[in-house]
Amino acid sequence: MAGHSKWANIKHRKGAQDKKRAKQFTRAIKDISVAVKEGGGPDPESNPSLRNAIANAKGVNMPKDTIERAVKKASGADAENYESVTFEGYGPHGIAIYVECTTDNTNRTVASVRSIFSKNGGSLGTNGSLEFLFDRKGVFVIEKEKLNRSIEELELELIEAGAESFDNEEDFLTIYTEFIDYGKMSEALEKLSIEVKNSELQRIPLNTTKLPLEDAKQIVSLIDKFEDDDDVQNVFHSLELTPELLKSIGEED
Known part of the structure; x- marks a missing residue:
């Protein structure tokens, strides 16, 4: 499909970031918690969302006992009450950025995401403003x-x-x-x-934007700051990650 070859570079970048094991496990545990709460309970046989979350947790090499504890905790009375929220905005040079979060404190997450945008030359937009991109x-x-x-x-x-x-x-x-x-x-x-x-x-x-190397590295730095936030699950963007850029940040030989 046209455009997917460009997306391969974005997947490459995302995969490299996800090597941060602690962040991987945090994301997986939150996904399990949300799946138990919203998908129909702690039994993966009757809860397809939980089956998928467990498979993804195994995919990042989460130990079986850690997965089982996460499922048990998510189905208990003292389970964290997570909800999914999204944010849309622009980074420097007109790069569209879509941030998906899972949080137990929406006010904290809104403040954090807005701060990352504003301190790095970007701006938080209204929900729905980037859907068409x-x-x-x-x-x-x-x-x-x-x-x-x-x-x-x-x-x-x-x-x-x-x-x-x-x-x-x-x-x-x-x-x-x-x-x-x-x-x-x-x-x-x-x-x-x-x-x-x-x-x-x-x-x-649907379309990616190619920037001069130093401008592109500025966007990569912004994306890293989002991905380092504990509430952030995924970051999607319209930057074209060229071989030159990937090489400059040490992710391609």
């Missing part, structure tokens, strides 16, 4: 070495389940679906006994 897609990442059939055979089967496009990279196969087909694809992969390393709804920019 991003497509919300289901994104599924599979380790190719764990496949139980050929790529060609799998792709044919998944097209019937709503697969829109594929990125066939060296070690991973990434599957993209429309937002409405996310659950359908999850069920299809489960029926095919395909182990998914990670699956989530992502906001993919």
